Amino acid sequence: MFSDRAINLTPSATVELNAKVAQLKKDGIDIIKLNIGEPDFGTPENIKRAAKQAIDEEFTKYTPVPGIPELRQAICHKLKAENGIDYQPNEICVSTGAKQALINAVLVIAQAGDEVIIPTPCWVSYEEMVRIAGAEPVLVPVSQQPGREFDLDIAAIEKAVTPRTRAIIINTPNNPTGAVYLKETLEQLVELAVRYELYIITDEVYEKLLYNGAVHVSVASLSPEARKISITVNGLSKSYAMTGWRIGYVAADRPIVAAISGIQGHMTSCASSIAQRAALEALTGPQKSVEVMREEFSRRRNMMYSRLKTMPGITCSDANGAFYLLPDISAYYGKRYGSTIIRDSCDMANFLLDQAHIAVVPGASFRAPDCLRLSYSNSMENLQKGLDRFEEALSYLK
Numbered sequence: 001m002f003s004d005r006a007i008n009l010t011p012s013a014t015v016e017l018n019a020k021v022a023q024l025k026k027d028g029i030d031i032i033k034l035n036i037g038e039p040d041f042g043t044p045e046n047i048k049r050a051a052k053q054a055i056d057e058e059f060t061k062y063t064p065v066p067g068i069p070e071l072r073q074a075i076c077h078k079l080k081a082e083n084g085i086d087y088q089p090n091e092i093c094v095s096t097g098a099k100q101a102l103i104n105a106v107l108v109i110a111q112a113g114d115e116v117i118i119p120t121p122c123w124v125s126y127e128e129m130v131r132i133a134g135a136e137p138v139l140v141p142v143s144q145q146p147g148r149e150f151d152l153d154i155a156a157i158e159k160a161v162t163p164r165t166r167a168i169i170i171n172t173p174n175n176p177t178g179a180v181y182l183k184e185t186l187e188q189l190v191e192l193a194v195r196y197e198l199y200i201i202t203d204e205v206y207e208k209l210l211y212n213g214a215v216h217v218s219v220a221s222l223s224p225e226a227r228k229i230s231i232t233v234n235g236l237s238k239s240y241a242m243t244g245w246r247i248g249y250v251a252a253d254r255p256i257v258a259a260i261s262g263i264q265g266h267m268t269s270c271a272s273s274i275a276q277r278a279a280l281e282a283l284t285g286p287q288k289s290v291e292v293m294r295e296e297f298s299r300r301r302n303m304m305y306s307r308l309k310t311m312p313g314i315t316c317s318d319a320n321g322a323f324y325l326l327p328d329i330s331a332y333y334g335k336r337y338g339s340t341i342i343r344d345s346c347d348m349a350n351f352l353l354d355q356a357h358i359a360v361v362p363g364a365s366f367r368a369p370d371c372l373r374l375s376y377s378n379s380m381e382n383l384q385k386g387l388d389r390f391e392e393a394l395s396y397l398k
């Protein structure tokens with residue numbers, strides 16, 4: 001009855017788990033959520049005020065498709081000052097979240113018969129976006145070398161390139177690994193992409209969430225060639241605790257952005273006028289709250305990492321970005337608790353929910369089958385309690 005496009009989408013592995021979490025909560029069970037994919041902070045007051053003012057001023061009509069000129073100008077200033085990239089306002093398209101910016105980019109670049117390379121572990125939506133465009137996702141695992149866990153494997157990416165490859169989608173800082181790619185790695189990726197005439201769609205939504213001295217590098221800043229092939233995607237959801245406001249954007253060469261605007265014009269017209277005014281305030285107003293949130297995430301990350309490191313059977317990479325850690329729990333595969341056998345990350349997530357009352361995301365959702373994704377977007381007290389429960393539940397497995 002439905003299109004292949006709809007039928008072929010992989011249902012989210014977390015849907016069932018989320019339904020179970022909701023039911024347990026309804027039954028009055030105290031579930032600690034270590035699966036949260038958005039900042040647990042409120043949107044800063046100055047941003048909320050700007051939105052209220054926009055409503056009061058009747059700034060409530062359609063805007064130009066790629067966004068209000070002031071916001072596009074502010075994005076250009078930001079990209080210049082923070083990322084070292086020169087863009088003009090007509091090289092920016094504001095969208096309904098980075099998610100729409102990403103699918104717009106994929107729809108412009110790829111179609112049936114094309115391939116798009118996605119390094120794994122990866123965020124859940126990239127593969128599906130490529131499939132929605134009719135193209136084929138080609139998954140390439142990250143490096144397995146000790147000390148380089150979660151870094152891009154450039155040689156493996158090169159091996160995956162075929163005459164049908166159109167683009168590579170990268171995400172730094174990374175969801176779910178927390179990895180922040182180094183400049184040298186990105187330079188190698190650019191060299192490869194230029195040689196094979198591929199686009200790099202670079203998702204930088206977690207760029208402000210960096211810890212322990214990690215530095216974010218925007219691919220497009222590396223060289224004029226890098227800028228030419230880069231489609232830089234960013235948004236305000238994670239940096240400014242604005243997930244529900246739905247503001248993201250793409251920055252790229254003028255013809256790419258014109259094509260993206262063409263598609264968006266028929267999909268959603270423009271992002272919400274009110275949210276655009278809020279985004280303008282976010283980018284041009286005081287930035288103190290961004291740093292306050294980052295510092296709190298940093299404290300939580302350090303606590304979670306140092307605890308995971310000491311847990312028996314757990315290995316965890318010392319990742320310094322976003323708000324996730326991705327511990328490897330495969331040492332527990334094959335172990336039992338009563339009649340429960342842990343065969344994979346979904347079994348482990350279910351076991352932890354049932355026995356420890358903590359919600360985590362199975363790594364399988366992100367093509368990381370040996371891992372669980374733990375989010376530290378929760379209060380220090382809840383995180384401590386959640387990790388106590390995690391450690392205790394692991395000790396039941398024999």
Ligand SMILES: Cc1ncc(COP(=O)(O)O)c(C=O)c1O
Pocket residue numbers: 037096097098099100123171174175203205234235236237243246247248
């Ligand atoms: C890696 C990554 N990219 C993009 C998004 C989407 O962000 P937005 O809220 O701007 O659509 C998310 C949200 O979870 C994400 O984790």
